[in-house]
Amino acid sequence: MEDIAGRFTAYLQHKMPDASNIAIASLSRIHGGASRETYRVRASWTKDGSETERGLILRRDPVSSLIETERDLEYNAYRAFHPLGLPVPEPLYLETDLSWLDRPFFVMEEIRDCSAGSAFNPDPYGALAPKIGEQFWRHLGSIAKQDPRAIGLAGTMEWVEPADVWKKEVAAWEAVIDEDEMEPQPIARAAIRWLKRNPPPPAQKISVVHGDYRTGNFLFDVQGEIRAILDWEMCHLGDPLEDLAWAADPLWAFGNYDRPAGLIAREEAFRIWRAHSGLEIDPAAFTWWEIFNAVKGLAIWISAGKEFAAGNNLDPVLAFPSWYCTDVHDRFLVNRLSELVERARS
Amino acid sequence: MTPHVTNVMQTFFGTLMAQIAPALGSEYLIGSTSVIAMMMSMAGTEYERGAEVRVMENREMRTLFAAAAPGIGDSALSRRLEEASGGEDTSLRISDLDRTNAALKQLLIELHSHVEELEGPDATDLDRRIWAFMRNAAERRKLPHPLAAA
Known part of the structure; x- marks a missing residue:
């Protein structure tokens, strides 16, 4: 199986050169999001003497998708609306260098303890x-x-x-x-x-x-x-x-x-x-x-x-x-x- | 073939949704299994009615073409309508019915597009018949949502 966790750990180290002890406690694929492969990640690191644990969402371009779009559109929208107070996740990194995960991806904060209503559930709310x-x-x-x-x-x-x-x-x-x-x-x-x-x-x-x-x-x-x-x-x-x-x-x-x-x-x-x-x-x-x-x-x-x-x-x-x-x-x-x-x- | 395919698909839908999906640890696999279960249920519906809806559609389109052909001024289109109206479904395999259905639908698109440019009561009547055909055909192909039916 593809070692996404290991490769993503290396990527986080690259983005946070001052951090140490970077570890991925879990990485699991989320269902839906048919236009991107979406993963929930639990990451931790040490920086400036303090330990941080953070939930992240990794959205990677699929080989083929339901909707063919550029990932920077979505990333830019998060970047524009997040400071305005609209409830959107904080965008963290946009990466187009294929050497990290073979395909472009972006990373945003995980919104925890929430659910999405299914359009195919007669009474989702x-x-x-x-x-x-x-x-x-x-x-x-x-x-x-x-x-x-x-x-x-x-x-x-x-x-x-x-x-x-x-x-x-x-x-x-x-x-x-x-x-x-x-x-x-x-x-x-x-x-x-x-x-x-x-x-x-x-x-x-x-x-x-x-x-x-x-x-x-x-x-x-x-x-x-x-x-x-x-x-x-x-x-x-x-x-x-x-x-x-x-x-x-x-x-x-x-x-x-x-x-x-x-x-x-x-x-x-x-x-x-x-x-x-x-x-x-x-x-x-x-x-x-x-x-x-x-x-x-x-x-x-x-x-x-x-x-x-x-x-x-x-x-x-x-x-x-x-x-x-x-x-x-x-x-x-x-x-x-x-x-x-x-x-x-x- | 017993138990009947529709019955087997509906039962497997229930088993996958109620027993197997909840036992899977991965959120992605639970979601995928649920989607597969719903599609199995829909496939069961289609197994039972699939040949009938295609035969009916093909027959109705041929009838429509037979009625339309004499009044179509475009002689090439009129001739193709006439030819298509004389066909019949000699094989009841779904793939064969689909192939014929696609050819007839392509001709229907051409006819509809042509009729929309015409004026007069005959054109209006034909346009209404085309819409009625499409409404009835879409209704016959309605896929009951398994969660709504449950």
């Missing part, structure tokens, strides 16, 4: 849902409110003009489907044509879009405090309604459209988002981003299935969405779109 729900939508509003230039992210991500956001996003995800589909997708293709025929208004502002803000991508503790918003690997600059519609996608709420993310009522969730983002939710624009996000989802699930089928990554977590999530998004799209097409005729 139980009695904590109201408390977590208020924070979930508030934090998303806070992300949307930030000026990407002011927090140093505009220079690290491709800028896009408000009127061009939708075209850029549709083109990107259509290209993924073009490249990775293993069978024709009549529903996704009809949806892409609809998106192009019915463009949304220009974005109200250019925001940092997390890209995968949803159930399963944040950690909460037993008191119901959200302690960390994770998985920023798809973050980009764009329309803040993209994040809102993705977070409210019925896939993340076991199909419950009225209680998005399985948390609180839709109306209250969106009221909180508006209050903390300072932005409005144009119904037609929101509908467009709902349809777009289902297409984006399909592109991701199709791509994951292809990676699994090709043997590039045999993690079961890549096969599952290709079956289940594709089915959910296909049905959502075909029902919603046929309504919209019919409404446009009347």
Whole structure:
């Protein structure tokens, strides 16, 4: 078996030349995080006469992943939002030198004594849902409110003009489907044509879009405090309604459209988002981003299935969405779109 | 083949989730085992209905093409619709049905795209029939989530 612990110990020594007695008490892989190999590490060292023990998270690029992204996007997002008080882990090291662990990786603090709700659990939050729900939508509003230039992210991500956001996003995800589909997708293709025929208004502002803000991508503790918003690997600059519609996608709420993310009522969730983002939710624009996000989802699930089928990554977590999530998004799209097409005729 | 495949898959789903996964020490292996268990349950569902949903889809698309072909002004597309409408599924192997299904769906995409550019009541009617087909087909392929069903 690969000696990640030994090699990572050497890396920590390299990053902390003044430290001694560096030891890894445990290193274990965490399930999920399909776009990166994620390991929980318990490390200890002695420095300036005092002993330190710290939990770390190591996120290493996989050979092949569900989402092909650059790891510095995610690292930079943590670096930008951590000082602002948004609950994200403290980023520690970003490493692109392949000599350490064969693939690029980054290291961040471990958020301990927390759990993530599974999007595939019918009731992931139980009695904590109201408390977590208020924070979930508030934090998303806070992300949307930030000026990407002011927090140093505009220079690290491709800028896009408000009127061009939708075209850029549709083109990107259509290209993924073009490249990775293993069978024709009549529903996704009809949806892409609809998106192009019915463009949304220009974005109200250019925001940092997390890209995968949803159930399963944040950690909460037993008191119901959200302690960390994770998985920023798809973050980009764009329309803040993209994040809102993705977070409210019925896939993340076991199909419950009225209680998005399985948390609180839709109306209250969106009221909180508006209050903390300072932005409005144009119904037609929101509908467009709902349809777009289902297409984006399909592109991701199709791509994951292809990676699994090709043997590039045999993690079961890549096969599952290709079956289940594709089915959910296909049905959502075909029902919603046929309504919209019919409404446009009347 | 007894016990029936669907029954075996559902039982293994329960065993993996309730007995085997909790006994594994590794968080990663517990997660992976749970995902494998859910997919076994879904495979059991697909084993039972797989041939039927594909045969129905293929038949419905051929019927749709037969109705559409005479009214399609693009003569090449019309001819291909006519040809496809005359096919039949001579093998019930899933791989063969999938191959035919993919070819028919590719033609459906072309037809739908073409129809969306047309105007008039015939085009509207055909567009509605295509949407109805896609709705029904997606509903028939719905995968019951094993945790929701449990």
